[in-house]
Amino acid sequence: NGSEGLGYFLQQLINGLTFGSIYGLVAIGYTMVYGILGMINFAHGDIFMVGSFIALMAILVLGVTAGTPIVLLLLALLIILAIAMTINGVWGWALERLAYRPLRGSFRLAPLITAIGISIAISNFVQVTQGPGIKPIPAIITGAYRFNIGGTVVQISNTQIVVILSTLLLMTVFAYIITRTSLGRAQRAVEQDPRMASLLGINVDQTISITFVIGAALAAFAGLLYLLYYGVISFSMGFNAGVNSFAAAVLGGIGSIPGAMLGGLLLGMIETMWGGYISTEYKDVASFAVLAIVLILFPSGLLGRPEVEKV
Numbered sequence: 001n002g003s004e005g006l007g008y009f010l011q012q013l014i015n016g017l018t019f020g021s022i023y024g025l026v027a028i029g030y031t032m033v034y035g036i037l038g039m040i041n042f043a044h045g046d047i048f049m050v051g052s053f054i055a056l057m058a059i060l061v062l063g064v065t066a067g068t069p070i071v072l073l074l075l076a077l078l079i080i081l082a083i084a085m086t087i088n089g090v091w092g093w094a095l096e097r098l099a100y101r102p103l104r105g106s107f108r109l110a111p112l113i114t115a116i117g118i119s120i121a122i123s124n125f126v127q128v129t130q131g132p133g134i135k136p137i138p139a140i141i142t143g144a145y146r147f148n149i150g151g152t153v154v155q156i157s158n159t160q161i162v163v164i165l166s167t168l169l170l171m172t173v174f175a176y177i178i179t180r181t182s183l184g185r186a187q188r189a190v191e192q193d194p195r196m197a198s199l200l201g202i203n204v205d206q207t208i209s210i211t212f213v214i215g216a217a218l219a220a221f222a223g224l225l226y227l228l229y230y231g232v233i234s235f236s237m238g239f240n241a242g243v244n245s246f247a248a249a250v251l252g253g254i255g256s257i258p259g260a261m262l263g264g265l266l267l268g269m270i271e272t273m274w275g276g277y278i279s280t281e282y283k284d285v286a287s288f289a290v291l292a293i294v295l296i297l298f299p300s301g302l303l304g305r306p307e308v309e310k311v
Contacts, residue, residue: 007152012276013269018160018229020268021167025222026245027252027260028174029215035255036191036211037104042115043095044219045242046122051088051220052233053126056135058083059227066142073140077224084224085217092216096209119238127235134234141228163225170221171261178257187211191255244287251291253304262302266290 026048033041058080068076099118103110144157178184186207189197198204226241227233244267252263267287274286294302 007149007154008276010149010154011152012272014154014156014160015276016269016272017265018163018268019272020248020265021163022222022226022229022264023241023245023248023268024261024264025167025170025218025225026241027249027264028257029219030246030249031252031254031257031260032187032211032215034249035257036187036208037100037111039100039108039111040115040246041095041100041212041215042112042242042246043118043122044215045240045245046119046126046238047088047091047095047216048219048223048226048241048245049233049235049238050091050122050126051084051216051223052227052237053130053135053223054087054220055080055084055224055227056137056233059137059140064140066138066140068140077140081221081224084220088220088223089213089217092212092214092219093209095216096212100212101205101208119242123235123238130235132235134232136232137227139231159229163229166221166225170218174218174257183207183210244284247288247291250301251294253298253301256301256303256305259301259303266302 026044029044029047030041033039033044062076062080064073064076064080095118099114100111103114139159141157141159141162144155147154178187186197186202187210189200189202190204190207194204197207223233226237245264248263248267249260250263251266252259252261270287270290271283274280274283278286298304
């Protein structure tokens, strides 16, 4: 009946919000780099994967389990998050400094080829050092809230609450940084005109490096949330996450940070709803079909701005 249908829809909505939050965090890294450099960092999905592995190692070293008292558990998760974001940020800095900065100003295909090569190198490095198998961990955050809607039980787990609320909190902080701080103003100035920004005293190289660091740190945050939610990671997860998150960035409007988050949420919803109502086998096809339709109607994405050629 209608009530049961509503209950099932709400359950899929919760699942889609959770999944889309992770997509959105990874998509921000794509859109930040593109907004400033006009370059697609196809290694970003593997940076997300590395962040997951760093978080896994930190969890194992600290011995965090579901039986850990709540205060110690929250403290441990904050420490794990700090470790993962810091180390991943260093990865992001090294990537920009060693691979992309020397190619800045070269023909546009060179950074793209380099990014693909780095993606393969990172993936193979993790495969060799961590093994090709999946890495499971027991659930760390347990418990759930259940609601009976028309005879259908709708459940939202504590892990889903953590994923959604922490993403909202992080996005609020990040929006403040971009719109209200000197770093955000410097990033927007470099995005509009790097040469003029340099003449005005902005350290362009430093601003770009910090952008890579922030994108990698956000990817590590998403990697920890992915690990907590799904409980399994593998060296190959970076490719699929990267492709889907890039699609989310394009859907929302590549170069637009709110668009990246909106695109991630929409993509998570599309995949979850398609899998829940039709078939899980073709959910990626559904996502990219919707992406194609949106780009036909809105060539710059939902919140993207048309590129203005500087003359």
